[in-house]
Amino acid sequence: MxxxxxxxxxxxxxxxxxxxxxxxxxxxxxxxxxxxxxxxxxxxxxxxxxxxxxxGETQLHLKGKQHLLKDLIKEYPKIKLEIYLNDLKQRPDLLTGNLSFEYQCSPISNQRLKERVIGYQSRQINSIWILGMDYFKKNLHAYSVLRFIRYQKCVGFYLLFLDASQHQYCLKYQIYQIGNQIQCKLKIFDNYQMLIKFMKTPQQNTYLQPNLIKLTQSIETKVRWHDTAMIKLQKRCYENGHLLTGCPLIVYYPIQNSPILNRNWLEWKIEIILYLENKQECKLSDLYQLVNHEKFLFIKIKNPTLSFLKLLAKQQYVKFEGENIKLSQNFIWYRDTYDKIGAIKKLEKRHYYDS
Ligand SMILES: [Zn+2]
Incomplete structure (x- = not known):
């Protein structure tokens, strides 16, 4: 305190x-x-x-709060440390008007986090969560980290960290799912003003495209190593007379995906394809229910299922008919990894889907 x-x-x-x-x-x-x-x-x-x-607050947490106070007071002269909100029984680390700042160093359960965020929202307070370096070191795939993601037009999806021992801000921005990875860019700032200036400047979005051949091989490797999720998916494909390793190339697209909580892109896209193959025609809402992407706490993401279906429509695999969606062309499954790699090589000679 x-x-x-x-x-x-x-x-x-x-x-x-x-x-x-x-x-x-x-x-x-x-x-x-x-x-x-x-x-x-x-x-x-x-x-x-x-x-x-x-x-019990750690020294780093206390230090971080003091840094934040000194930095934020330049932007928000009325900002206050540790104001207790009696009605909510919550004490934001810093509060100014309808904006609270939390410096989160220790683990927090999702339920507790939701309670706090919703508590603030009930008072029209927007809570900004700045993460400690234990979170910084974790893989971006980790749910415990990804759930804090926010969006800003100039920098895209981002996470903000404060290294209290160095008094530096670390910004992971343009966070996207590309291939099997969640990629991001990193920039470190010695002061808060520079961070804010950067975040208000449009940043170029330049990413290398994933290597589709390597991506295909990695699916094969995971199946061979009996990766639990992959074996389950493999079984689903078998039931429909396909091999997972021969899955349609369209599942690799769009190349740059929004981050998604708790779910592997391959899994939900294949679920959609298998469902469409079985039903031929279904309600859009059935597909939403089937995939049911978990929602982020701090942002609304364009429905990833709909984005994928729009891509399928663009490639003339499906047709939207009001509330329904109809399969109009069979998906191309490959016999095995080699067959698929051959197809990729052919396609790479010309430009595949422009997305
Ligand atoms: Zn007390």
């Missing part, structure tokens, strides 16, 4: 003095000022306290 009361005023621990008596703004009990050489000054409750403000 960085803030405590002294004679009705909120005092930042950085400016507090040992000989004075400070109280917690939430429970009004006496708190201990902790100051030291290598320590971020802060207030602590006595061990016996059961105050909601008594949550």
């Amino acid at each position: 960085l803030i405590a009361h002294y004679k009705e005023k909120l005092i930042n621990a950085e400016f507090a003095q040992k000989q004075k008596k400070y109280t917690c703004p939430i429970c009004h009990e006496l708190v201990i000022l902790k100051k030291g050489h290598k320590m971020v000054s802060h207030f602590a409750h006595y061990v016996s306290s059961d105050c909601v403000g008594n949550e």
Whole structure:
């Protein structure tokens, strides 16, 4: 806790003095000022306290909050640290008007995160979550990281991190699913103003296209290594008289996919194709239900299922008919990996789908 009361005023621990008596703004009990050489000054409750403000915060978390205060106050002169919102029983790290900033260093359950975000939303507060470096080190595929994703026109899908020990901001931006990977670009900023300026400047979107042959081989490798998800998918393909490794090339497109929570692109696209093959015609809503992409907390993404179906329509595999969708051309499945690689080589001589 960085803030405590002294004679009705909120005092930042950085400016507090040992000989004075400070109280917690939430429970009004006496708190201990902790100051030291290598320590971020802060207030602590006595061990016996059961105050909601008594949550063990790491030094990095405390340091990050102090950095954020110093940086954000230039943009938002009225920003305040640790204001307790009594009705919500929530204490944002920083709050200004209808904007709260959270510096999230430790793991947080999805339920707790949702409760907090929805709590803020009920008060029309938009919460900005800046992640600690433990999150930075994790793979972008990890649900625990990806769920924090946001979108901004100039930088695309992005995640923002603060390295409190270095006082640097790290921006992972233009986050897209390309081939088997989630790719992103990274930029590091020594100050917040430069970060904001960068985020307001349109950034070029230049990505290398994935190698379709390698992508095809990687599916084969996963099947051979008995990857659980792939074996399941393989079984689904068998039931329909196909081999997973020979799946239609159209599933690799569009090359650049929006990030999707908790789901492999190959899996949901093949599900759609198999469903269409079996039914020939179905309601659009059936396909939405079949795939049922989990929603992000902080952004609305254009329905990935619809984007894929539009691509299928563009390539004349399907036709939209009102609320329905109808298969108009059979998908091309290949006999095996070699057959498919041969087809890719032929297609690469000319430009395949322009998407
Ligand atoms: Zn308290």
